[in-house]
Amino acid sequence: MFNLRILNHPILDFPKQEKVKFTLDGKEMEGVAGEPIAAALYASGVKILSHSQKQHRPRGIFCAIGNCSSCLMTVDGVPNVRVCVEPLRAGMAVEIQEGKGKVI
Amino acid sequence: MMKKEILVIGAGPAGLMAAIHAAETGAQVLLVERAEGLGGQLIKQTHKFFGSKAEYAGDRGIDIAAKLIDWSKKLSNIMIWTKATVLGIYPDGVVTISHEGKFTLVKPEKIIVATGAAEKTMAFPNNDLPGIYGAGAAQTLMNVHSVLPGKRMLMVGAGNIGVIVAYQLMQAGVKVVGVVEAAPQIGGYRVHAAKLQRNGVPIYTSHSIKAAHGTEVLEGVTICKLDEKWQPIEGSERYIAIDGLCLSVGLTPLTELLWQAGCKMEFINELGGYVPLRDANMMTTNSNIFIAGDVAGVEEASAAMIEGKLAGLYVAAMLGHQKDWFLQDFQLAKQQLSALRSGPASAKVCVGLSKAILEEVV
Numbered sequence: 075m076f077n078l079r080i081l082n083h084p085i086l087d088f089p090k091q092e093k094v095k096f097t098l099d100g101k102e103m104e105g106v107a108g109e110p111i112a113a114a115l116y117a118s119g120v121k122i123l124s125h126s127q128k129q130h131r132p133r134g135i136f137c138a139i140g141n142c143s144s145c146l147m148t149v150d151g152v153p154n155v156r157v158c159v160e161p162l163r164a165g166m167a168v169e170i171q172e173g174k175g176k177v178i
Numbered sequence: 179m180m181k182k183e184i185l186v187i188g189a190g191p192a193g194l195m196a197a198i199h200a201a202e203t204g205a206q207v208l209l210v211e212r213a214e215g216l217g218g219q220l221i222k223q224t225h226k227f228f229g230s231k232a233e234y235a236g237d238r239g240i241d242i243a244a245k246l247i248d249w250s251k252k253l254s255n256i257m258i259w260t261k262a263t264v265l266g267i268y269p270d271g272v273v274t275i276s277h278e279g280k281f282t283l284v285k286p287e288k289i290i291v292a293t294g295a296a297e298k299t300m301a302f303p304n305n306d307l308p309g310i311y312g313a314g315a316a317q318t319l320m321n322v323h324s325v326l327p328g329k330r331m332l333m334v335g336a337g338n339i340g341v342i343v344a345y346q347l348m349q350a351g352v353k354v355v356g357v358v359e360a361a362p363q364i365g366g367y368r369v370h371a372a373k374l375q376r377n378g379v380p381i382y383t384s385h386s387i388k389a390a391h392g393t394e395v396l397e398g399v400t401i402c403k404l405d406e407k408w409q410p411i412e413g414s415e416r417y418i419a420i421d422g423l424c425l426s427v428g429l430t431p432l433t434e435l436l437w438q439a440g441c442k443m444e445f446i447n448e449l450g451g452y453v454p455l456r457d458a459n460m461m462t463t464n465s466n467i468f469i470a471g472d473v474a475g476v477e478e479a480s481a482a483m484i485e486g487k488l489a490g491l492y493v494a495a496m497l498g499h500q501k502d503w504f505l506q507d508f509q510l511a512k513q514q515l516s517a518l519r520s521g522p523a524s525a526k527v528c529v530g531l532s533k534a535i536l537e538e539v540v
Binding site: 078079080082083084085086088109110113116117121122123126131132133134135136137138139140141142144158159161 | 212213214219224238240296297299306307308309310311312314315316318319320321323324325326327329349350351394395432
């Protein structure tokens with residue numbers, strides 16, 4: 075866990091932050107409260123966030139600032155959440171999205 | 179419906195400067211920002227800026243962001259909305275905004291659009307594999323969220339962003355295996371490129387990406403050499419194993435709102451794509467809509483800041499907030515902008531601007 079966290083940086087200080095639990099397709103995960111969901115997933119080595127609509131190709135982060143829609147996931151049952159800008163909260167149920175996702 | 183004198187859309191370097199300089203004259207400003215925080219892309223820029231002292235040269239982007247944010251918050255006549263996405267600008271002047279999830283109407287007298295730009299991608303097989311990012315995205319992940327975008331990475335593009343972000347990847351602890359550049363020479367500032375070369379990072383000029391490989395996520399790329407006509411040279415292919423690839427192949431202005439508002443647009447390659455036509459005071463073909471920063475044409479953040487100042491001062495003056503220092507301040511900012519654009523690195527931008535700036539727009 076947290077194998078891709080930057081711990082020491084020559085310019086930036088990254089203070090230790092509160093860790094929270096959430097789930098990815100039902101599996102328990104850990105991240106930092108308030109960071110984008112995608113950052114928590116990438117830090118844990120998860121790079122596939124969804125599969126494309128027609129060719130079912132894996133999709134990951136492309137822009138990381140909420141522009142490009144490459145990172146749409148289903149969060150707490152809501153499809154098409156831009157996880158590169160959606161803050162992580164304890165207990166979130168995050169799902170890898172297939173295509174457009176399903177509206178309940 | 180809320181009424182305001184000036185609505186500034188986007189709180190990056192251009193929008194912050196526009197809001198600050200308009201508010202300093204006494205104008206009532208609403209500054210709206212889509213993200214959770216202010217500062218735009220300055221908040222991930224750990225390198226020191228070039229230019230002159232007026233554009234905070236010598237300061238790191240992150241420190242400039244902190245200064246501007248602090249300044250904007252001290253001005254009580256700037257109302258700041260974050261998590262606020264502008265949805266549309268209508269012919270009657272009404273602007274619709276989704277603010278913290280609520281649908282809101284605002285009626286400003288003047289609008290300054292400072293929405294910035296988005297990163298371009300490039301065409302090669304498997305260019306959509308997870309692990310392939312815009313260079314700015316990698317910068318956001320590592321410098322804002324303290325997460326490594328990969329362990330072993332390659333950069334495409336040796337322009338300023340390419341060489342700067344490649345060095346920042348190294349600072350974060352990524353093994354940077356090289357920088358690939360299609361042009362026969364390095365486009366970015368020598369001082370940044372030299373830092374990479376001193377650290378043993380090869381810069382492959384006249385090279386490009388032929389294909390990316392990986393079953394589920396990026397596992398490697400094939401690079402190839404280009405001839406003088408920028409065509410791949412057969413037999414020059416080389417496989418490089420990487421888990422992250424950054425594309426620094428330019429940006430394109432985020433102009434959706436200007437299109438929707440009916441501003442006259444033109445495709446100007448030197449400015450990154452479609453841009454609004456404007457006059458020398460940043461007014462578009464709609465006399466109530468002004469522009470500043472990358473949305474007006476992709477340039478350095480230093481230029482965006484001065485454009486923001488110009489637009490802010492000018493719009494405030496139009497609304498009757500013309501202080502006795504206006505002309506002096508305005509002319510000085512114009513001079514700073516020309517000085518900034520006088521170098522050889524700005525030649526392309528100047529060609530683009532000569533096509534985008536009209537004597538009269540309305």
